[in-house]
Amino acid sequence: MANLDKITEIEDxxxxxxxxxxxxxxxYVDSGSWTQTTYRNNETDFDxxxxRQRVLVxxxxxxxxxxxxxxxxxxxVAIAPTGFTGMMWADGEIHAARAAEKFGVPFSLSTMSICSIEDVAENTEKPFWFQLYVMRDKxxxxxxxxxxxxxxCSALILTADLQVLGQRHKDIKNGLSAPPKPTIKNILNLMTKPQWCMNMLGTxxxxFGNIVGHAKGVGDLSSLSSWTAEQFDPGLSWDDVARIKDLWGGKIIIKGVMEPEDAIMAAKSGADAMVVSNHGGRQLDGAPSSIAAISDVVEAVKAESSDTEIWLDxxxxSGQDVLKAISLGAKGTMIGRSFLYGLGAHGEDGVRKALEIIYKELDITMAFCGHTDINTVTDDILIKGSYEYLKSGRPMLEPIRWG
Incomplete structure (x- = not known):
């Protein structure tokens, strides 16, 4: 087990x-679509x-x-569904699921995972969540x-914001594929990643374990790329949500809600939870950050008197980000890049470390803000006006104008 004592933040x-x-x-992990404006704002808007710091509590x-x-x-906090996870570290989904299970938080497996549903189930003890992309192949x-x-699996996550794929410039330029194509550029880069290569040789x-050998016409890697390019269903609608809910018969979570109108539809669909998410800034560049969008979604769902939980992704x-989301009405949160950085750094131990960092930051910050139970946190912990300025898009402080 690696000594991770000196690692103190997700940035490490x-x-x-x-x-x-x-x-x-x-x-693939550390980028967004187009100009990456939304991707960047997702982080900076939290800051x-x-x-409000309280004392003598x-x-x-x-x-x-x-x-x-x-x-x-x-x-x-739940681990969000992410594609290509098993390319950050060999058998990455299994390692991340084990870390989440031991820590006591949910793990979500993506349709576009490297390890299959069956792989993860065979290597874990507790139920996990499965994320579904709706494909043309019904x-x-x-x-x-x-x-x-x-x-x-104890819940189904329906991703609603990927009917068409956002243009991600780095993925196009890098020729993203799993496994990487044996080009000179890729071979030279792999030569500088010996541990990654050794780990991959051992699995x-x-x-994509959920697709190859299961989808019609996809028996090997050569046919996979053309199949995936054609399969995301642009015709996905709320009628499909009802059909999928009936097929599943269990808890369903709708991920990718950003606007009050869609939040109301998600609540009316009978979803157990919805995730305020812009897909990590990887779809519509120019959309607001998730944290800027959440309060309007919360108010819309509250007006419907709905029991549907609202989460943020x-x-x-950091744990402070989690606390801010909770204070604005989120019942839970999901992390993607934060756990993927840990996975890429140190495998299962790295995911565990990422969860430990977020837990400690959340715990200490909650205490500084005068609360001892996460279930009692409200927007009373926020400096009044700081969130309203964020939503308005105006700078928090007007520039000083001299004489």
Whole structure:
């Protein structure tokens, strides 16, 4: 087990991952679409929200335990579904799922994972969540749902914001593929990543385990890229949500909600939870940050008297970010890049470290803000006006104008 004592923040893990992971897979994680404006704002907008420090408050007996979609969680954080996870570290989904299981937070497996549903189920003990991309091939999609049921997945996450794929410049320039194509550029880069290469030599899982051998016409890697390019369904609608909910028969989470109108539709669809998310800034560049969007979504759902939980994803790099999301009405949060940096840096140990960092930051910040139970946190911890300025798009302080 690596000694990770000197790692104190998610940024430390990011820097290590950047050194260890092949460029195309690191760039896949650490970039957004088009100009990357939304990708950057997801992080920086959290910083613009200021906290109120309280003193002489009894800070003993603190608790971050709560529930997400009815499941007990050690803190209000779940690992988000991410594609190519097994390219950050060999068998990455398995390692991340184990770390989440031991820590007491939910793990979500992506349709576009390297390890299959069955791989993760065979190597973990507790149920995990499965994320579904709706494909044109309805038989394949329905079989995915059946496989998730057979693996005892406890919730289905329906990603609603990927009917068409946003243009991600770095992925195009890098020729992103799993495994990487044997070009001179890729070979030279891989030569500088010996640990990654050795780990990959020790596993048979090198491509999308949920797809290859399961989808019609996809028997090997040569046919995979053309299949995926054609399969995302641009015709996805709220009618499909009802059909998928019936097929699944269990808890369903709709991910990718940013506007009040869509939040109301998600609540009316019977979703157990919705995730305010802009796909980590990887879809519509120019959309607001998730943290800027959440309060309007919360108000819209509250007006409907809905029990649908609201979570937040995109931009969380610290426990303080989690606390700010909770204060604005989120019942839970999801982390993507934060755990992927940990995975790329040190595998399962790195994911555990990322969760520990977020937990400690969340715990201490909550105490400084005068609360001992995460379930009692409200927007009373925020400096009044700092969030309103963020939503308005105006700078927090007007420039000083001299005589």
């Amino acid at each position: 893990l990011r820097r290590i991952a950047e050194r260890k992971v092949p460029r195309m897979f690191y760039d 613009r929200i200021k906290l 009894d800070m003993e007996g603190r608790s971050l335990s709560t529930t997400m979609a009815g499941e007990d969680v050690h803190m209000p 038989e394949f999609m329905e079989n995915l749902i059946k496989r998730a049921k057979a693996a005892n 048979k899982r090198h491509s 995109s931009g969380i790099r």
